[in-house]
Amino acid sequence: MKFSVPSAFGLLVLTARLGFALQTGEPDGRVGGGVPTASIVDRIVHDLCGKRVALLGESPTHGFGETLHLKVEIARRLVEECQFNAFFIESGAYDFLKIRKELKAGRPVEPSAVAAAIGGLWANREMEPLIPFLLEKTQRGKLVLGGLDDQLGRGSYAVQRMASDLVASLQGDEQARCLGILQRHLSYQYTDAAPYSAKDKALILGCLDATERALGAGDSTANESERAMAQNLRRLLARDFRDVALSGAELDTRNFNDRDESMYANFQWFMSRLPARSKVIVWTAANHAAKTTRGVPGYEQRTSLGSYIQRDFKRDAFALGFSASAGTYAMGRQPARPLPTAPPNSLESRVFEHGDAGPIYLDPAQLQTLGSLPSRVFSVDFKTANWSDVLDGLVVIREERPPHPFPPS
Numbered sequence: 374m375k376f377s378v379p380s381a382f383g384l385l386v387l388t389a390r391l392g393f394a395l396q397t398g399e400p401d402g403r404v405g406g407g408v409p410t411a412s413i414v415d416r417i418v419h420d421l422c423g424k425r426v427a428l429l430g431e432s433p434t435h436g437f438g439e440t441l442h443l444k445v446e447i448a449r450r451l452v453e454e455c456q457f458n459a460f461f462i463e464s465g466a467y468d469f470l471k472i473r474k475e476l477k478a479g480r481p482v483e484p485s486a487v488a489a490a491i492g493g494l495w496a497n498r499e500m501e502p503l504i505p506f507l508l509e510k511t512q513r514g515k516l517v518l519g520g521l522d523d524q525l526g527r528g529s530y531a532v533q534r535m536a537s538d539l540v541a542s543l544q545g546d547e548q549a550r551c552l553g554i555l556q557r558h559l560s561y562q563y564t565d566a567a568p569y570s571a572k573d574k575a576l577i578l579g580c581l582d583a584t585e586r587a588l589g590a591g592d593s594t595a596n597e598s599e600r601a602m603a604q605n606l607r608r609l610l611a612r613d614f615r616d617v618a619l620s621g622a623e624l625d626t627r628n629f630n631d632r633d634e635s636m637y638a639n640f641q642w643f644m645s646r647l648p649a650r651s652k653v654i655v656w657t658a659a660n661h662a663a664k665t666t667r668g669v670p671g672y673e674q675r676t677s678l679g680s681y682i683q684r685d686f687k688r689d690a691f692a693l694g695f696s697a698s699a700g701t702y703a704m705g706r707q708p709a710r711p712l713p714t715a716p717p718n719s720l721e722s723r724v725f726e727h728g729d730a731g732p733i734y735l736d737p738a739q740l741q742t743l744g745s746l747p748s749r750v751f752s753v754d755f756k757t758a759n760w761s762d763v764l765d766g767l768v769v770i771r772e773e774r775p776p777h778p779f780p781p782s
Contacts, residue, residue, distance in 0.1 A: 413443070413732060413733075413734050413768070414443070414446050414447060414450065416734050416736065417447055417693065417734055417766070417768070418447060418450045418451065418454065418455065420691065420736055420737075420765075420766060421447070421451060421455070421691050421693070422451070422454065422455035423455075424652070424686075424689055424690060424691045425650070425651070425652050425653065425686055425689040425690065426652075426653050426655060426682050426686050426689065426690040426691070427447075427451055427457065427652075427653070427654050427655065427690075427691055427693070428655040428657065428662035428679055428682065428690065428691065428692040428693065429444050429447060429448065429654065429655065429656050429657070429662070429693055430657055430658055430659035430660075430661065430662025430663065430679070430692060430693060430694045430695070430764070431444060431657075431658055431659060431695050432658065432659065432695060432696070432697075432702070432749070432750075432752075432753075433658040433659060433660050433751060433752060434702055434704055434752070434753060435494050435495070435658065435704050436702035436703045436704040436707075436775055436776065437695065437697060437702055437770070437773045437774075437775075437776075438497070438499050438773065438774045438775050438776040438777065439697075439700075439732070439770050439772075439773050439774060440695040440697075440768075440770065440773070441495070441497070441499035441500060441776055442499050443695070443732070443768065443770075444656065444695075445499065445500065445502060445503050447693075448460065448503065448654050448656065449502075449503070449506055451652075451654055452506075452510060452515070452516060452654070455652065456652060457516075457652040457653065457654050458515065458516055458517060458647070458648070458651050458652055458653075459516065459517040459518075459519065459643065459644075459647055459651055459652070459653040459654065460507060460516055460517070460518055460519070460653075460654045460656065461518075461519040461520070461521050461639075461640060461643060461653060461654065461655050461656070462491060462518075462519075462520060462521065462655075462656040462657070463521050463522055463636070463656065463657035463658060463661060464490060464491050464492045464494070464495075464520045464521070464522055464526060465490070465492065465520050465522050465523070465524055465525055465526045465529060465531050465605075466519070466520040466521065466522065466523060466601065466602070466605050466639045466642075467520070467525070467529065467530060467531035467535055467602050467605060467606075468486070468489055468490035468520060468526070468529050468530045468531055469490050469518050469519050469520035470520070470598040470599075470601050470602055471486075471490075471530050471535070471538075471598065472486055472487065472490060472511075472518060473517075473518070473519075473598060474598040476511065476512070482508065482511075482512070484504050484505055484508055486530070487504050487507055487508050487511075487518070488504050489526070489528060489529050489530060490518070490520060490526075490529065490530070491504070492526040492527075492529065493526060493527055493528065493705065494526075494704070494705070496705075496778060496779050497776035497777050497778045497779065498776070498777040498778075498779070499776045499777065500776075517643065517646075517647060517651075519639065519640075519643035520639065521636040521639045521640055521655070521657070521678070522632070522635075522636060522639070523605040523606070523608045523609040523632070523635045523636075523639070524609060524632075525559065525609070531559065531602075532559050532560055533560075535555075535559060535602060536552055536555035536556045536559055537552065538599055538602075539551075539555060539581075539584050539599055539602060539603060540552045540555065540580070540584060541599075542584065542587035542588055542590075542596070542599075543583060543584065543587055547583060550580075551580035551583060551584065554573075554576050554577055554580050555577065555580060557573075558573065558577055569613075571613075571614045574610055574613055574614060577606075577610060578607065578610060581603050581606060581607055584599075584603050585600060585603050585604075588600050588603070601639075601642055604638075605635070605639070608631070608635040608638070609635075611631065612628050612631055612632070615627065615628070622671075626674045626675055629660075629675050630674075630675060630676045633661060633675075633676060633677050633678040633681075634676070634681075636657075636661065636678045637678050637681040637682070640655070640678065640681075640682065655678075655679075655682070657678065659694040659695065659750050659751060659764070660672065660675075660677060660751050661677055661678045661679060662677070662678070662679045662692045662693070662694065662764070663677045663679045663680065663692060663694075663763045663764060664677075664679050664680060664683040664690075664692050664762070664763060664764065664765070665677070665679075665680050665683070665762060665763060666680075666751075666763065668758045668759055668762050668763065669751060669756050669758045669763060670756050670757065670758070671756065672751065672756075679692050691765045691766065692763075692764045692765050692766075693764065693765065693766045693767070693768070694750050694760070694763070694764040694766070694767045694768070695750075695767070695768045695769075695770070696720070696721055696748055696749055696750050696767060696768070696769050696770070697712060697721065697749070697769065697770040697771070697772070697773035698715050698721040698722065698724075698725050698731070698769060698770070698771050698772070699712055699714070699715065699771065699772055699773070700712055700770070700771075700772040700773035700774055701773065701774055701775060702753065702773055702774075702775055703775035703776070705778055706778050709774075709775045710753075712749070712753055712773065713749075713753060713754060713755075715749075715755070716747055716755060718746065718747060719746060719747040719748060719749075719755055720743060720746040720747065720748040720760065720767075720769070721748060721749065721769055723743065723746065724743075724769050725769070725771055729771070730771060731769065731770055731771030731772070732768055732769055732770040732771060733768070733769045733771075734766065734767075734768050735766060735767045735768075735769070736766050737761065737765050737766060740760060740761040740764065740765075740766060740767055741761035743760070743761070744759060745757060745758060745759040746758075746760070748760055750763070750764070750767065
């Protein structure tokens with residue numbers, strides 16, 4: 374199973390000192406821009422190791438390169454040292470469901486398939502070492518991979534080939550008709566003269582109805598991946614052509630809540646197929662990882678993926694966030710932009726007020742001690758909240774930089 378995507382995905386990390394009661398360590402080498410590493414990772418892994426769910430929540434801009442270095446190393450060590458046996462990421466579920474089916478059938482999976490499943494959002498050098506690591510552990514039966522999102526990724530199996538697999542159980546003219554309808558939508562072959570419309574949505578849903586009936590009539594185990602794909606696509610379509618009476622903010626909130634509820638459904642689907650007492654890494658953005666967003670201005674009515682996981686796992690879940698005091702950021706191949714200056718009263722300024730090189734890890738007790746402060750955990754701009762209510766721990770990087778994207782293929 375091969376995909377036309379950038380080649381597989383760079384590595385590593387950081388350490389810290391802070392004048393008010395933070396444990397520190399001496400540098401053991403310099404990588405990732407010359408920043409020392411080991412003690413920060415050691416402390417984070419120590420705090421996450423005994424948990425059943427470790428949520429690694431980066432900036433929702435997905436444009437912080439040093440954060441990715443750190444997350445890659447944390448994820449590797451959780452698998453190697455703490456027996457985490459599942460890795461779920463905020464990417465489309467479809468490709469991961471296909472990978473799961475291929476592996477169960479004993480067919481080979483290429484690194485490019487894992488890279489495509491993870492998607493273009495993380496197609497950069499910082500992620501590069503994670504791809505063969507995840508695949509090797511998966512092929513050895515040590516790790517299960519899963520996608521949490523119902524959105525479609527460019528260049529993915531979902532866009533290129535999923536339609537054929539979904540309609541394979543249909544017959545004759547119905548199969549050909551639904552193949553054309555699904556292919557048109559999945560590759561978004563609409564034009565200004567013939568745009569995507571509510572009528573198209575109805576045709577797609579009709580084909581999904583037929584597909585799910587046909588899949589339900591066959592071997593339930595053999596077809597479970599395709600049924601899960603169809604259910605994800607149905608949940609994605611449900612957010613199209615919303616009530617126009619909703620304001621922009623109300624619509625954003627409703628879409629966020631429905632998307633995170635869908636991610637939770639995928640989390641449950643994959644979890645239900647894992648051995649008892651499995652330990653899972655959830656790789657996502659901080660606003661999705663959050664235990665709650667109710668105390669964050671503008672997010673009061675949002676219900677995050679992490680809030681469902683917190684409800685289910687309580688102290689067995691740990692939500693880790695990442696922020697930065699200064700530097701630049703960029704998503705994908707967009708130009709680098711400067712981070713707005715951190716105000717003197719912000720969390721980011723407070724933790725570096727002693728002139729430390731950073732980054733700094735605030736464990737649960739330290740984060741709680743800081744109380745309510747402005748921070749850019751949820752965006753490049755600052756929102757005031759008691760961040761210990763939102764997250765269990767927080768890494769603050771002194772100087773961020775954009776990831777290094779792969780050149781266009």
